[in-house]
Amino acid sequence: MTDVALVAENTENTENTEHTEHIETGAGTARLTWHRAARARLVLALGHGAGGGIEARDLQALARVLPAHGVSVALVEQPWRVAGKKVAPAPKTLDTGWRGLWPALEKPGLPVIAGGRSAGARVACRTATGLGAAAVLALAFPLHPPGRPEKSRADELLGAGVPTLVVQGGKDPFGKPEEFPDGPFELVEVPYGDHGFAVPKRADITQEQALATLTDAVVAFAAARK
Template sequence: MLPSDDIDTPRGPARIDTDLPVGPPDRAAIVAPARAPAALLVLGHGAGGTVDAPDLLAVRDAAVTAGLVVVRVTQPYRVAGRRAPAPAGHLDEVWTAVLAVLRERYADVPTILVGGRSSGARVACRTAGAVGAAGVVALAFPLHPPGRPERSRAAELATGLPTLVVNGDRDPFGMPASGPDVRVVSRPGETHDLRRDPAGTAIVVREWLRSHGWTAD
């Protein structure tokens, strides 16, 4: 992993943690991390969480082994130590600004993918078209507030891009439905935090990436 660094945005500095692609686990010690990236995957955190959530780290590990650059983005309100999330418009503004910088840094990478968990998944979906993403990885997408199914956020998944949703079958925030561009995978026994089997979640994501030709293997 490269050292963390900050990117200035209209809402304050966002922090990024970058991991470069490596070889398979048994070759990691001898394969240079400068391997040409197959794609860039940018991930955001949950509302009160961090980019070190177990599912995000597991997906990070699987993706870098598959030949992707992975950048995890911490929103400015979390960099400042606040847990209460910023308004949706502010989150989207920050995300768009960060992606603009990353597009320049990785101009030679052929594909940009976006995603995240919970609130981060919503941000990625809402802005996917604007940032030029080819696909979206949505972990623990919060379909509605707990106990309020009438307040559905399903429309946010209608990006027109290939979208993978991985949710626990016990998630109180609900389970989205699959659609023409949306594949939904239900993880047995998992709740909203997807902590029971992060490695299993990562396998689902890696296979989906591979099915679209976004890995180096």
């Protein structure tokens, strides 16, 4: 296939439209912002972290790229964020919100990859098996609080129970790639990346290259899901 033909195919597979819906959950009203593929075969749900929303660079990059590869992306805003609160609630409440919006993710009738960044990745891991997720995507998984490696959250990652991809910044203070234990998951490193996948200007790669490493890894992971 020529490059021109590939571009045309990818363009046809993308609607380039956003659709927002509000979902009532046991933790309050959540919000989904859909970036739909024209001929979708998967849904990728992406939750945000405890310190930010769906504007995070990694979530936005995936929302731009994945629809061209047959994956509809749903950016998930937890009820606390929709309500304008500044502090995330306890993990149990986050899980309640995620479980409550899951039926809306399944509504297209496609397999759903549960994903998120930081706290959102933890939610995806904790709930994947119970919800019947096809896989988990853990972006910037917070393996431990900065400077506190003894406070490991590895059990959440190891307990996901479904195919799992971790994409981790090489300089993430919440857990560098070499700190992760062996386990039933794939790990891709974004060189020089911090917890938000930002890379310093003096790095050997650009910010765009760093995000391409992330999106390429997720495209390949999604392509392997049948």
